[in-house]
Amino acid sequence: MTILDLTADAAEFDVRPSPEHADLVTFTFIEHGAVLSKHADEPWLSFGVSMVVSPEGIERRVRFDSPTRLLSVRVPSSELAGFVSDLPLRPIAHDDQRMLDRALNAFLNAVMSSDRPSSAIDKYAIEHLVLEMCGAILLDRMGSVWTHGAPGTALRDRALAVIAQQCEDAELTPARVARAVQSSLRQLQAVFAEVGLTIATEIRRHRARLARATLINSRFDVLTIAQVAHRSGFGNPMSLRRALHDVYGIGPKELRRTRDQSA
Known part of the structure; x- marks a missing residue:
C-alpha cells in the first residue's frame, strides 16, 4: 500500500506503469484543479x-491544465477482492463525495500532514484502516456502478x-444475514443470484479475506x-484451507512461507 501526495502546475506526461503495479487499484482525490x-x-x-x-497497470497519457493537487492511495487488488466480486476495469469518477469518501480523504490528509515518524504499530493501523475504508467505499459504490x-x-x-462486518462470527448464516437486512431468505437469495452470487459464497469469501x-x-x-480459522469464522482448519485455495489459490502455511521469503 502506497500513499501519494502530488502537486503540479500545468503539465502533460505519459504514465508507463511497471509490472508490479498491475495488481493495484488506486483511489485518487482531486483536491483542486x-x-x-x-x-x-x-x-x-x-x-x-x-x-x-481506477485500476493500475494501464499505460495512459495525463495532462494538467492548471495547478492541481492529487491525493492517492494504491491498494493491492487481492486485498480488495474479499469486499466485492468485481473490481473496476476503467477509471470511474465520483463527483458526489459520500461520508466514506470524505472520511478516507480526511484520513489520508492527516497521515500525509503528520510530521513525526510512523512506528510499526502506526503503519499496521494505517494500512488496516485504509484497506477497510477502501473496501467499504467499493461496497457503497458498487450498486450504482458495478451492478x-x-x-x-x-x-x-x-x-x-452485514457480511463484511460480521464474517468472523462462525454463527453468521444466510438466514441471519436476511434477518439483519429485514428480508426473507428467498428474496435475498434472488437478488444475489441476479449478479451470479450466493450469500453463502460471499460469507466464505469475506472469511477468506x-x-x-x-x-x-x-x-x-x-x-x-x-x-x-476460528478467528476468521471458519469451523476448522480444513474449511479455512479450502476457502483460501478457492479464493487466492494458496494455502495458509504457504501464505506465511511466501511472506517470509519476500520480507
Missing part, C-alpha cells in the same frame, strides 16, 4: 474535483455490508492455523 487522461487513441477523459477509482442499477441493488449492498490478512501479518504468527 483538474486532470485529463486518455488511453491510446481514445478521447480525453476529464476529471474535476472528485474521487477517481448497473439492477433490481435489488440496495438490499444486496446492505447484505454485503480476513484469514489471509491475519496470515500475512507477522503480528499474528503466534496463532496456530486452527486459531486463525
Whole structure:
C-alpha cells in the first residue's frame, strides 16, 4: 500500500506503469484543479474535483491544465477482492463525495500532514484502516456502478455490508444475514443470484479475506492455523484451507512461507 501526495502546475506526461503495479487499484482525490487522461487513441477523459477509482497497470497519457493537487492511495487488488466480486476495469469518477469518501480523504490528509515518524504499530493501523475504508467505499459504490442499477441493488449492498462486518462470527448464516437486512431468505437469495452470487459464497469469501490478512501479518504468527480459522469464522482448519485455495489459490502455511521469503 502506497500513499501519494502530488502537486503540479500545468503539465502533460505519459504514465508507463511497471509490472508490479498491475495488481493495484488506486483511489485518487482531486483536491483542486483538474486532470485529463486518455488511453491510446481514445478521447480525453476529464476529471474535476472528485474521487477517481481506477485500476493500475494501464499505460495512459495525463495532462494538467492548471495547478492541481492529487491525493492517492494504491491498494493491492487481492486485498480488495474479499469486499466485492468485481473490481473496476476503467477509471470511474465520483463527483458526489459520500461520508466514506470524505472520511478516507480526511484520513489520508492527516497521515500525509503528520510530521513525526510512523512506528510499526502506526503503519499496521494505517494500512488496516485504509484497506477497510477502501473496501467499504467499493461496497457503497458498487450498486450504482458495478451492478448497473439492477433490481435489488440496495438490499444486496446492505447484505454485503452485514457480511463484511460480521464474517468472523462462525454463527453468521444466510438466514441471519436476511434477518439483519429485514428480508426473507428467498428474496435475498434472488437478488444475489441476479449478479451470479450466493450469500453463502460471499460469507466464505469475506472469511477468506480476513484469514489471509491475519496470515500475512507477522503480528499474528503466534496463532496456530486452527486459531486463525476460528478467528476468521471458519469451523476448522480444513474449511479455512479450502476457502483460501478457492479464493487466492494458496494455502495458509504457504501464505506465511511466501511472506517470509519476500520480507
